[in-house]
Amino acid sequence: MTDATGQRYRLTITSVAKAPGTSCPATPPANATDAFVTPERQETTGCVYGILDPVRQVVIEKQTLPDGAPDRFAFDLDGSTVDGPLPASTTLGDDDTATYEIDGSSTFGERDTAGWSLSDLSCTGDTSGVRTDLAAGTVTVGAEGGDVHCVFTNTQGGAIVEKRDADGGALIGTATFRFERPGRPAIVVTDNQAPDLDPTVGRVEVRGLVPGEWTVTETAAPDGYRIDDPRPVTFTVPAGTATPVRVPAFTDSRLLSEALRPQARGASRRQRHRDRRTGRGLPALA
Structure with a gap:
């Protein structure tokens, strides 16, 4: 009562x-x-x-x-x-x-x-x-x-980080990042593998970040690329919001062999054209 x-x-x-x-x-x-x-x-x-x-x-x-x-x-x-x-x-x-x-x-x-x-x-x-x-x-x-x-x-706070090509800015996949904060276990995530929550190639979203200052470091570049800047990037996860923080994009450059490959293919075509004009035998294809 x-x-x-x-x-x-x-x-x-x-x-x-x-x-x-x-x-x-x-x-x-x-x-x-x-x-x-x-x-x-x-x-x-x-x-x-x-x-x-x-x-x-x-x-x-x-x-x-x-x-x-x-x-x-x-x-x-x-x-x-x-x-x-x-x-x-x-x-x-x-x-x-x-x-x-x-x-x-x-x-x-x-x-x-x-x-x-x-x-x-x-x-x-x-x-x-x-x-x-x-x-x-x-x-x-x-x-x-x-x-x-x-x-x-x-x-539960979170962060979004992107991996982009240094020449053109296109999103590129399979990079690996390490998120760290003193006193907390590090979170290592590879693009489009758990615990990445974003299916977009080249964009990684992680959750489970408590409020405070964090760092993110690129630890592995995509295939055919090299890490341009290995230094960690610092960002802050605010309290009381579930909206993930957008970290500035990481950019990587193509490896030299990858960058020269289109030129090498063009040189091969020009060589074949010269062979046709001289009538000499064509070189064996690789």
Whole structure:
């Protein structure tokens, strides 16, 4: 039941036997045994008590950016309900919710998840006695008050980098890049191979980049090309957005043998023409 202020209560009914001619105690004795008075049991005396325990409904919701991520996120719970302690932990996926009825101050905290950052933690409803700590990833809800709904939003940053021909600027495929940030595992990706999310040849998109400063380095050039600049490029992944950062394109030059190949083919044709004019035998084809 709920009162006019929105406070939720749980009604517990208990009863004890009463000796004839005695009064009911103000509260049920600690060692009393339930003895509901019913005509069927032909009981004629007894004390019935209705006890209202304040409870508060807490809804924990998980949201991800980008939407629809398949990852699961772990939560630690500390507190109690009218039926006993809260479960020690739970896991939620995108759009999942968990509902608890607490009867004492309780804390709900999200653990770190690789490749994700907790970008927002907000509560609606009756937020009296509610404390949120985004940095710690926790929300503490006091026992008294109306229902409250808290949403934990995690964001997965990303980056897009392109590989282009230095002569003409065309996209070229199969380059390999290494993304690095201190304290995080390096991410190595080859164009159009996992974990590249962009099917376009010459364009690589990676996810799982937490907010902060990153570097990307080209570690392997496409076939027939050489790396023009082996130095890393620094970029920043902002917090609270799922839009991937566009890193300036890397350009590679063709290897000398590749650049000369069209000229060599032209020279061969001119040689064959001269042979026809002189009437001499044609050279063997390679």
